[in-house]
Amino acid sequence: MSISVVILAAGQGTRMKSGTPKVLHKISGKPMLFHAIDAAKDVSDDITVVLYHQAERIQKEIEKVYKGIHFHMQDAEQFPGTGGAMKGIEAKHDKVLILNGDMPLVTKDSLHALIEGEADINMSVIHLDSPCGYGRVVILDGKVHEIVEEKDCIPAQKEIKTVNAGVYCVKKALLERYIPALSNDNAQAEYYLTDIIKMAVHENKTVHPVMVQEEEFKGVNSKLDLAHAEEIMQTRIRTEWMKAGVTMHLPQTIYIDCRAAFIGECILESGVSIQGESRIIASHIKTHSVIENSYIENSDVGPMGRVRPDSTLIDTHIGNFVEVKKSTLTGVKAGHLAYIGDASIDEGSNIGAGVITCNYDGKNKYKTRIGKNVFVGSDTQLVAPVTVEDDVIIAAGTTVNKNIARGELAISRVPMKIVKNFFYKFFRIESDEHKGVK
């Protein structure tokens, strides 16, 4: 791979109206910038991210996930603008692909099209019916002549519908000469990267326009753009998984994180949300269930089940309104209304309705261990830390605060009292039938 990639991510992103830097807003579970980095990694081993606004925070987030990314701090006070962002960049390879950090939908296929060929500069262009906000590409005799930013356009240029999509592949030798020569003599008093096109044309260099997909290259600048980009990304993700054999009921109602994966025949009913790095293997996730960062194999969940992070369900049935967190269930049935947190439960065990693992004492979390073939009666509370061995019966309503050994029955009940005709006394009802009841 003889391409260097520079990702511009120093802009403030004011239109997002957010304290979070624009490029860290997530699309399908992953920051926008990471989508760009992933596409870049496919074509390059030399990636530089240009930062300025909230640089430290963004760099830290990147370093949590990626190794070997270079960072470049833009001197945005002295050299604002996309050209200023490129000042002082040192690229390893002879060609430099320049991407924007706010284009999460760009695919590697499109990047390949932009780095191909022998032109001195390949630049991405799109046709837009409403080109407002974009740099207009002036083409004379079929050749790119210059890019004029909207704020610098004369009225006739504003009519141009061929616009700069903002991604370029440029020979390093040209960048090294052109970037220091940029001026900020324009409407925004910024150093425009786009001015290198004019310089190249002036020197009779070849500037090749590459038509790209509007859908992929539209920048995300606002929360509205973010939502549109999310829809497009979700459609892509769902399409891929359906092609791979996942059945989806009303797919447009289903959310799937880009890091999730499915193996074997899986069914996702409507309204399901699969978040984080979940792995779903040959399982059925029923309507309106939420799965977060968990492993589910040969199991069924829901409707309206919730599986929170770090859970493992194997050969297990989770019914409606059951919440599982950080627990491992193998061969278990938990049909209704239960909270299973920080627990492990083994084969053949049945969890009744209303069972709760009391895993938190207000300060710390504790584990509940339930062995094989345990029948946990409805409305049982298991006060952790607690261990229930194999082959145990826990009667309905029991508060388990001691370990239970193999084969035992545990029952804790307040004796039930009966008060005859209390109802009639309480409501002061006197009917013929109950005359005389005082």
Ligand code: UD1
């Ligand atoms: C830029 C182009 C415009 C093109 C449009 C496509 C210029 C002068 N104009 O305009 O022709 O149609 O992209 O989307 O290049 N950035 C920095 N440092 C800065 C300013 C920006 O790193 O000082 C980064 C931003 O974080 C962003 C990218 O550069 O990722 C583009 O910046 P933006 O302000 O969105 O450019 P536009 O004005 O939209």
Ligand code: CA
């Ligand atoms: Ca701008």
